[in-house]
Amino acid sequence: SGIIKRPEVVAKLGEMCTFTGAIRSSFELSLLKASKTAAGNYKPAKAPERRAFTTMVSERFIELVEHIGTSSLIFLPTAKDWDNPEIKDYLDVYMRGKESSPLDRHKLCKFAWDLTGDGFGSRQQMYERLHSGDPNVMVANAWRNTDLSHARELISDFLDLEGDY
DSSP states (O other): OOGGGSHHHHHHHHHHHHHHHHHHHHHHHHHHTOEEOTTSOEEOOOOHHHHHHHHHHHHHHHHHHHHHHGGGGTSOOOHHHHHOHHHHHHHHHHSOOSSSOHHHHHHHHHHHHHHHTSHHHHHHHHHHHHTTSOHHHHHHHHHHHSOOHHHHHHHHHHHTOSSOO
16 A cells, blocks of 8 residues: 555664664673573573563553554455455455555554454553553653663763762
């Protein structure tokens, strides 16, 4: 349908790429800070803030897919519609994308619906939100477990603060 060129869609896709890059960087940092175990294996450094961030990003991804897909996610033909020659002719005209076949566009929209509106996606999102515990506690733990001493020192030096904050 050509929506890939719309500025608001490009911005949403860019947001998704930004989040993906941040999560990937977090994993890479965990690997760079890996430590050797007693058994001689290496284990990645812990990153509790990544768990909290991943939950927030997961929620946002669902929202972005909903906004990109809009009504295309709701008005989807069934398998019987594709098998019906009378209806299929209309589907071939009205379901096609600018750069995709009608059936490919249908498959993509159905997949997006399964992730955002169907029971499968809803259960998966519930799991993402809750399997590590209360999301508010996860975010609070990220705050509690982050070493802010270097940032405090930089700000204190920059502002020439007298107190110890």
